[in-house]
Amino acid sequence: MRNRTFKIIFGFLLLAALGLVASIYYYNKPHVDVQKSEATYVLSAQNLIDQYRNNETDTDKKYSETVIQVKGKVFEISTLKGNSVITLKDEGLESSIICHMLPEDNKRTLQFKKGDEINVKGICTGYLMDVIMVRCTLVD
Amino acid sequence: MKKIHLIVFALLFYHGINAQDKFLTKEGYVSFFSHSLVEDIKADNNQVLSVIDTVTGKIAIQMLMRSFMFKKALMQEHFNENYVESYKYPKATFSGEIINFSDLNEENDETEIIGTLTVHGEEKEIRTKVNVEIREDGIRLKGDFNVDVADFKIKIPSIVANNIAKTIKVTFELDHKPYK
Known part of the structure; x- marks a missing residue:
């Protein structure tokens, strides 16, 4: 008992x-490990910008909070609080994709210069004047 | 939402000839902080868009709710999905004016900023102190203020009511550069 x-x-x-x-x-x-996650959508920077400009509400529902991979031309590389920020933009266009990189990618971003075509994977947070992506990492 | 877009674009492009009157940042910082006996919660947003018209002192600010980064993934998820409902209200905006902007200089850098803050689709008048640092190549605004969660019709479930403060401290630092 x-x-x-x-x-x-x-x-x-x-x-x-x-x-x-x-x-x-x-x-x-x-948090979602972007480096290990598979991108839900793979598309070109310009395609993403066009979709946002045509229909912000529906595009935001589709892509925001999602790991996406975009291919585009480097317009500018800067740093913010020790982390790299890569702006993807085609010459002559107003909107861009602003990619806030993971700290692990700081060194790798240095090898690129304006005009280089790169692939960036990250989490889309939405659209202001530009599409914003966070926790981004470079994809070979 | 459409309205604030118009304000930003009007500020930027209306006086196309006087582009040097506009100062802009796409990397402004806004954070909020909630203190309770159970836990402290902080979230940072480093992707804030802000435009100042130096002729009128008018300012327009936009930020994405999903750009607020929390330490804990679960908190960020609850914040976006349940509290501010980012799928319905993806942006927070502020539209207002820096008082006596043209009188500001190195010695006299304290003033007030008044305007309308929109979060979760709810508008609230804000009047707060701001430190304005004017340099040749930039204008930096710094300050903080408190907001009540209830003013924005944000529902906090009773089970976590003790974890989240009724009043949230908002801190901002917006370092504008001349708009080219």
């Missing part, structure tokens, strides 16, 4: 412990 009570209590404790571990894990779940 004693043995049985012990087993029941032990079972409950085990469940409670598992629940606690699961909830801590859920609470601390990590």
Whole structure:
């Protein structure tokens, strides 16, 4: 009898412990790892900009909060608070894609210059005057 | 949403000839901070768009709610999906005026900024102190103010009511460059 009570209590404790571990894990779940994630959409920078300019609401629903990969020409490379920012833009156009890079990519961004065609993967957060992407990484 | 777009574009392009009157940043910083007994929550946005017209002192600011970065992914998810409903209201905007802008200089760099803040589709008049640093190659605005979550009809579930402050501190630093 004693043995049985012990087993029941032990079972409950085990469940409670598992629940606690699961909830801590859920609470601390990590951000999307862009480097390891597969891009949901792969498209050209200009295509993405055109879609946003034609229909911002629907385009935003499709791409925002999603890992996407864009191909475009480097217009400018700058730094903001120690992280690289790459602006993808075709000559003569108003809108661009502003890619805020992951710190891990700082060194690799240095090798590029204006006009180079590159692939960038990151999370789209939406459109202001330009399309904005965060947690970006270069794709070979 | 359309209205603020017009304001930004009007500020930028209306007086096309006097482009040197416009100062702009696409990398402005806005953060908010919630302090409660249970936890402190902070989120940073480094992609804020802001335009100042130096003739009138008018200012227009736009930011994407999804550009607010939280330490914890779960908080960011709840913020976007449940609280500010970013799929419905993807942007927060501010449209207003820097008071006595033309009187500002190196010695006299404190003034007030008044205008309308729109978050979650709700408008709220804001009047707050601002530090304005005017240089030849830029204008930097710095300041902070408090907002009540309830003013923006943001519903916080009772289960996490103790984790999130009723009043949120908003900090901003916008370093504008001449618009070419």
